[in-house]
Amino acid sequence: MKETTNELLDWIDKIKTSDKIIIVEGKEDKAALKRLGITNIVQLNKKPLYKIVEELIEKSKGVIILTDLDKKGKQLYGKLNHDLGRFGVKVDNRFRLFLFKNTKLRQIEGLDSYIERLKLKH
Numbered sequence: 001m002k003e004t005t006n007e008l009l010d011w012i013d014k015i016k017t018s019d020k021i022i023i024v025e026g027k028e029d030k031a032a033l034k035r036l037g038i039t040n041i042v043q044l045n046k047k048p049l050y051k052i053v054e055e056l057i058e059k060s061k062g063v064i065i066l067t068d069l070d071k072k073g074k075q076l077y078g079k080l081n082h083d084l085g086r087f088g089v090k091v092d093n094r095f096r097l098f099l100f101k102n103t104k105l106r107q108i109e110g111l112d113s114y115i116e117r118l119k120l121k122h
Contacts, residue, residue: 005118020062028109
């Protein structure tokens with residue numbers, strides 16, 4: 001378990017220093033990431049996906065899609081991943097896969113408190 005905590009913290013550090021744009025669903029997700037020190041965040045917030053894709057094509061060569069790990073989030077992820085990939089934007093899904101495989105976390109808005117609980121256990 002301690003290994004997972006350290007890996008998770010390493011991921012957060014990598015994302016903080018990355019030039020990739022992080023895509024989240026809503027303002028609670030964005031707030032949770034900001035509390036972890038991550039700033040390069042784009043929030044979907046009911047904006048049409050094609051608009052988000054157009055903005056990201058101009059801004060970035062790389063993104064990390066952190067939609068929730070529920071049915072709706074997976075659908076959004078699939079659509080964004082497909083559309084961004086078509087325009088040559090590289091989607092880094094390693095952190096998402098790590099969360100899915102190594103944590104019970106399913107909502108990104110709970111990421112900061114999840115990390116705090118893990119730290120308290122050690």
